[in-house]
Amino acid sequence: MSILSINDLALDLVARDFSFGHAPSNGGPTKTSRALAIIHLAAHDAYAKASGLLTAKLSGLPPLPAGVPVSQDSGESAIIGAALKACLALYPDEKLFIEHAGEALKVGTSKAAVDYGEIIAEAWLLARTGDGSEAPLDDRNYSKEPGFHRPDPIDPGQPQHGPNWGKVKPFVLSNVASDAPLLPPPKLNSKPYFDSFKEVIECGRANLPFRSAKFRQKAAIGIYWGYDGANRLGTPPRLYLQVVRAIDGFESFAYAQQVRILAACSAAMADAGIAAWHWKYVYKVWRPVVGIREADKDWGPTGKGDANPFRAAAKVAGDPFWLPLGAPRSNPYPGPSTGAGGANPTPNFPAYPSGHSTFGSACFGTAAKLIGKPLNKIKIKFVSDEFNGSTRDNTGAVRPKWEQSISLLEAIDQNEESRIFLGVHWRFDATGGAIVGDAIAKKAGAAF
Numbered sequence: 550m551s552i553l554s555i556n557d558l559a560l561d562l563v564a565r566d567f568s569f570g571h572a573p574s575n576g577g578p579t580k581t582s583r584a585l586a587i588i589h590l591a592a593h594d595a596y597a598k599a600s601g602l603l604t605a606k607l608s609g610l611p612p613l614p615a616g617v618p619v620s621q622d623s624g625e626s627a628i629i630g631a632a633l634k635a636c637l638a639l640y641p642d643e644k645l646f647i648e649h650a651g652e653a654l655k656v657g658t659s660k661a662a663v664d665y666g667e668i669i670a671e672a673w674l675l676a677r678t679g680d681g682s683e684a685p686l687d688d689r690n691y692s693k694e695p696g697f698h699r700p701d702p703i704d705p706g707q708p709q710h711g712p713n714w715g716k717v718k719p720f721v722l723s724n725v726a727s728d729a730p731l732l733p734p735p736k737l738n739s740k741p742y743f744d745s746f747k748e749v750i751e752c753g754r755a756n757l758p759f760r761s762a763k764f765r766q767k768a769a770i771g772i773y774w775g776y777d778g779a780n781r782l783g784t785p786p787r788l789y790l791q792v793v794r795a796i797d798g799f800e801s802f803a804y805a806q807q808v809r810i811l812a813a814c815s816a817a818m819a820d821a822g823i824a825a826w827h828w829k830y831v832y833k834v835w836r837p838v839v840g841i842r843e844a845d846k847d848w849g850p851t852g853k854g855d856a857n858p859f860r861a862a863a864k865v866a867g868d869p870f871w872l873p874l875g876a877p878r879s880n881p882y883p884g885p886s887t888g889a890g891g892a893n894p895t896p897n898f899p900a901y902p903s904g905h906s907t908f909g910s911a912c913f914g915t916a917a918k919l920i921g922k923p924l925n926k927i928k929i930k931f932v933s934d935e936f937n938g939s940t941r942d943n944t945g946a947v948r949p950k951w952e953q954s955i956s957l958l959e960a961i962d963q964n965e966e967s968r969i970f971l972g973v974h975w976r977f978d979a980t981g982g983a984i985v986g987d988a989i990a991k992k993a994g995a996a997f
Contacts, residue, residue: 551625551654552592552808553800555632558650559588560790562640563783564934569882574640576686578784578904579714579822583682584639585786586720586819588632591673593812595631595666600624602805606812606996610672617661621804626658628808630666631673638674677718684713693850695843696737698833698899702842703872703892710898715827720816721993722824729824729988734834734901734977743859745975746844749837750865753972755872755892768874770963771970772942773933773951774905777876777896782934785905786818789912792960795931796916809997810919814912817993821911824985825904834901837972841871873972878943879935893943895973903974906982907989909964913957914990919997924958931960 563581566573575584590606597603598610601619617623633651637644655663687708691699700707715725722728735741757768776788793799793814799807843849844860844867854867875893898904917924931953934940938950955963965983968974 551628552596552804552811553794554654555588555592555628556790556794556811558632558636558647558654559585560783560787562636562643562647563787564781565643565646566640567778567783568781571642573778574642577710577778578786578908579711579717579826580682580686581784582786582815582818582822582908583677583717585790586815587639587673587677588635589812589815590720591631591635591666591670592628593808594673595627595669596624596805596808598669599627599662599665600805603809606816607669607672607676610669613665614661617659617665623659623662625804626662627666627669629654629658630663631670632666634667634670635674638670681713681717684716686711686714688712692833695849695851695853695855696835696840698835699839701836701838701895701897704894704897707897710896711826712830715823715830717823719820719823721820721996722989725824725827728992729820729985731828731902731981731985734832734975734981737855738857740859741977742855742975743857743863743865745977746837746840746855746857746860747863747865748976749969749972749974750841750868750871752970753837753873755874755972757874767966767970769936769951771874771967772877772935772948773953774909774964774967775877775879775933775935775971777878779877779879780882781880782940785908786815786822786912788933789818789909790814791934792929792931792957793912793916795929796920796957797928797930806919810916813919813993813997814915816996817911817915817989818908820989820993821907821986822904824989825902825907825982826898828902828981828985829899829904832901833899834975834978836895836900837975838871838873838895840975841867842869843867845869875971876973877935877971879940881941881943881945884945891943893971900974900978902981902985903965903968903978904982905968905974906965906979907986909961910983910986911989911993912986913961914987915993915997917957918990918994924961925956927957928954929957929960930954
């Protein structure tokens with residue numbers, strides 16, 4: 550089953566890209582999602598043209614060469630060639646690893662069809678050249694005004710990631726602003742902002758040893774859906790494709806359906822990264838770690854605080870010492886004993902909307918549309934790499950294995966709330982991400 554093997558290879562490359570001190574070829578969830586989309590779309594179109602069972606998404610592709618039959622076997626061989634070519638281009642540091650994997654994948658394939666798949670991959674790589682992804686990823690253009698994103702206090706030199714990513718050419722959307730619109734977040738002086746503040750200051754605090762059983766379970770959910778660029782884990786798009794693979798019966802789906810779903814979900818996530826980062830840098834909302842520490846008057850660069858009357862009336866004070874449970878710094882490399890563990894950080898980009906929420910809603914919503922079932926009727930049995938019985942936390946302790954049997958709707962809900970439970974997002978970030986992700990899923994489901 551070459552498409553599943555190719556998906557395994559792509560997900561391995563994402564994990565390796567963030568492992569053992571390697572400087573990522575596709576840094577952050579933004580570039581990761583783009584890379585996964587190109588790999589799976591090249592595979593999709595190679596299979597479509599060589600098998601005749603799907604419709605290619607890139608126009609102007611050449612037909613199969615004379616003497617190569619349009620067949621399932623040709624399609625599987627073409628997938629191998631397309632995916633390996635794309636992987637080599639996108640993960641050049643992993644050349645030996647990819648070539649070694651390719652040796653096994655090519656056994657029993659048609660060389661002519663494999664070569665044809667390489668041509669399709671080259672067409673996809675060319676089509677994405679100059680798509681805006683080459684723009685600088687980081688800057689340090691921070692505002693000092695209340696409500697605006699600033700560096701994580703435990704990493705004050707932190708650059709902000711992806712200020713230009715919202716300008717990258719989408720894969721499925723025609724225009725982010727019109728196809729996946731998002732209203733502004735609640736104002737700092739509003740009741741919804743206060744409600745979000747009150748929730749996260751309590752349930753997202755870095756006091757795990759002293760939490761009740763209820764809050765420990767929330768923390769576990771937060772970590773379960775992490776994958777914050779950690780060693781051997783990579784970024785959230787890898788997690789969400791793992792979940793798709795864990796859908797009950799997925800590996801028994803028709804081959805063409807597997808190709809279609811993996812390509813559509815990958816394209817949806819690529820657009821989720823583009824759309825989420827577009828809106829993140831339109832609104833530039835601060836993270837809880839800054840908003841809570843600078844909430845009261847006289848705190849923060851301007852001393853203005855958030856001036857929220859509902860917070861004042863309820864006597865809910867800010868906390869200049871507050872820290873979140875944080876994005877899990879799993880499998881610290883080279884290890885906690887060398888000082889490489891440390892506190893769990895807050896991601897280095899604005900809060901609204903949540904990237905996790907946008908990616909998850911877009912991916913799982915797309916899968917549901919192509920499967921043709923409601924989200925609550927699609928079941929998964931899944932072990933997150935954050936809780937697989939071997940991954941270590943930031944102190945070096947091994948986390949136990951935790952397998953969940955839940956619906957895809959429950960997965961969306963947990964994934965959205967997980968970031969609040971880690972203290973790195975407000976409730977309205979999760980809601981905003983779901984709005985954008987749902988809009989992308991509708992487009993992706995219709996496009997495939």
